[in-house]
Amino acid sequence: MTVSDADPFSDEVLAEPGALHAELRDAGPVVLLRRYGVHALARYEQVHAALVDWQSFASGAGVGLSNFRREPPWRPPSLLLETDPPHHDAPRVVLERVLSPRALRGLRARWTADAHALVDEVLQQEEFDAVPALAEAFPLRVFPDAVGIGEQGREHLLPYGDHLFNAFGPANDLVARGNPRRAERAAWVDAQCARDALRPGGFGAAIWAAADRGDITPAQAPLVVRSLLSAGVDTTVQGLAALLHAVATHPAQWARLRAEPGLARVAFDEAVRWASPVQVFFRTATGEVRIGGAVVGDGEKILMFLGAANRDPRRWDRPDEFDLTRDPSGHVGFGMGLHQCVGQHVARLEAEAVLGALLERVGSLDLAGTPRRHLNNTMRAWGSLPLRVRRA
Numbered sequence: 001m002t003v004s005d006a007d008p009f010s011d012e013v014l015a016e017p018g019a020l021h022a023e024l025r026d027a028g029p030v031v032l033l034r035r036y037g038v039h040a041l042a043r044y045e046q047v048h049a050a051l052v053d054w055q056s057f058a059s060g061a062g063v064g065l066s067n068f069r070r071e072p073p074w075r076p077p078s079l080l081l082e083t084d085p086p087h088h089d090a091p092r093v094v095l096e097r098v099l100s101p102r103a104l105r106g107l108r109a110r111w112t113a114d115a116h117a118l119v120d121e122v123l124q125q126e127e128f129d130a131v132p133a134l135a136e137a138f139p140l141r142v143f144p145d146a147v148g149i150g151e152q153g154r155e156h157l158l159p160y161g162d163h164l165f166n167a168f169g170p171a172n173d174l175v176a177r178g179n180p181r182r183a184e185r186a187a188w189v190d191a192q193c194a195r196d197a198l199r200p201g202g203f204g205a206a207i208w209a210a211a212d213r214g215d216i217t218p219a220q221a222p223l224v225v226r227s228l229l230s231a232g233v234d235t236t237v238q239g240l241a242a243l244l245h246a247v248a249t250h251p252a253q254w255a256r257l258r259a260e261p262g263l264a265r266v267a268f269d270e271a272v273r274w275a276s277p278v279q280v281f282f283r284t285a286t287g288e289v290r291i292g293g294a295v296v297g298d299g300e301k302i303l304m305f306l307g308a309a310n311r312d313p314r315r316w317d318r319p320d321e322f323d324l325t326r327d328p329s330g331h332v333g334f335g336m337g338l339h340q341c342v343g344q345h346v347a348r349l350e351a352e353a354v355l356g357a358l359l360e361r362v363g364s365l366d367l368a369g370t371p372r373r374h375l376n377n378t379m380r381a382w383g384s385l386p387l388r389v390r391r392a
């Protein structure tokens with residue numbers, strides 16, 4: 001089996017992972033990362049195959065580097081992300097219903113109006129940093145209200161998510177920096193998940209209503225709410241940031257969108273493919289698992305490079321181009337199979353609202369300075385994205 005001494009979680013690789021991704025894809029269908037003692041998949045074919053084979057590639061021992069069979073998780077495991085069938089299924093069905101396109105219908109008009117209001121505020125200036133001003137501001141304006149949590153303490157949401165996504169990786173500096181406040185932030189998040197903390201009419205209340213019907217137990221309900229607060233903020237922030245970066249650096253694609261605003265949804269999915277805001281997740285082998293002629297032993301961790309799969313030239317033509325004429329469906333930026341992102345309709349609705357409002361108001365947009373990465377062990381993120389806009 002091919003072996004690599006590379007560290008995918010070093011600052012250098014996190015900032016610019018493309019070269020390592022190409023190296024790992026070309027090295028073979030599976031590569032042993034000696035530094036961490038894990039097997040890595042970087043080609044689309046093997047990443048896709050692992051994602052859809054939950055029997056061989058389990059999530060129940062955690063989807064980070066840490067193996068819950070050998071060390072205790074830093075927080076009670078997610079009932080969605082860090083479980084396998086059959087335990088996974090009841091919470092999944094409940095959340096699928098709560099976040100279904102049908103259940104979201106009532107939000108579209110309000111979120112579109114909210115996006116227009118935000119974009120009008122932001123466009124008071126010709127230059128602004130699109131990370132705080134749009135990518136963070138919009139999800140924070142609409143999503144906590146949609147879940148139904150209180151106003152106090154919302155500043156914990158982004159750092160909680162940032163630490164959570166760091167904690168899927170190795171215990172490096174990024175994790176160490178989040179550790180001092182992680183208990184405080186986790187306690188705040190957990191408190192928001194209680195029945196009494198959640199306003200009627202929101203996603204949180206809908207989850208508790210499912211517990212009242214017996215679809216999940218009352219003990220499961222707060223953990224399902226926690227999944228919304230864990231997975232629903234940083235991911236949409238960075239999905240939006242990826243989309244804004246993509247259109248700001250591809251003027252021809254922006255012009256195409258202006259001519260055909262109905263392409264907004266494709267633009268978001270192509271941005272998720274192109275940038276892969278969630279770069280990696282792990283699985284754990286259940287028994288001996290064959291991958292491309294190699295055998296991975298029982299209980300061993302397997303690192304899936306979603307971002308590398310989404311740019312694998314074996315699967316995509318001109319993979320490094322952000323191109324609205326391609327069909328990005330089949331990308332693994334939302335995962336695939338049983339655990340595929342349950343919140344993707346929420347993410348798409350947010351992105352459509354923001355991009356739609358921008359397309360109505362903005363003639364051209366360009367980078368106004370050098371964008372800055374925000375390093376995270378799991379997410380490919382922007383910390384700053386200076387934009388210059390001209391109104392339509």
Ligand code: OVV
Binds near residue numbers: 228230231
């Ligand atoms: C996909 C994802 C990321 C982070 C947390 C969770 C899910 C969760 O279910 O808590």
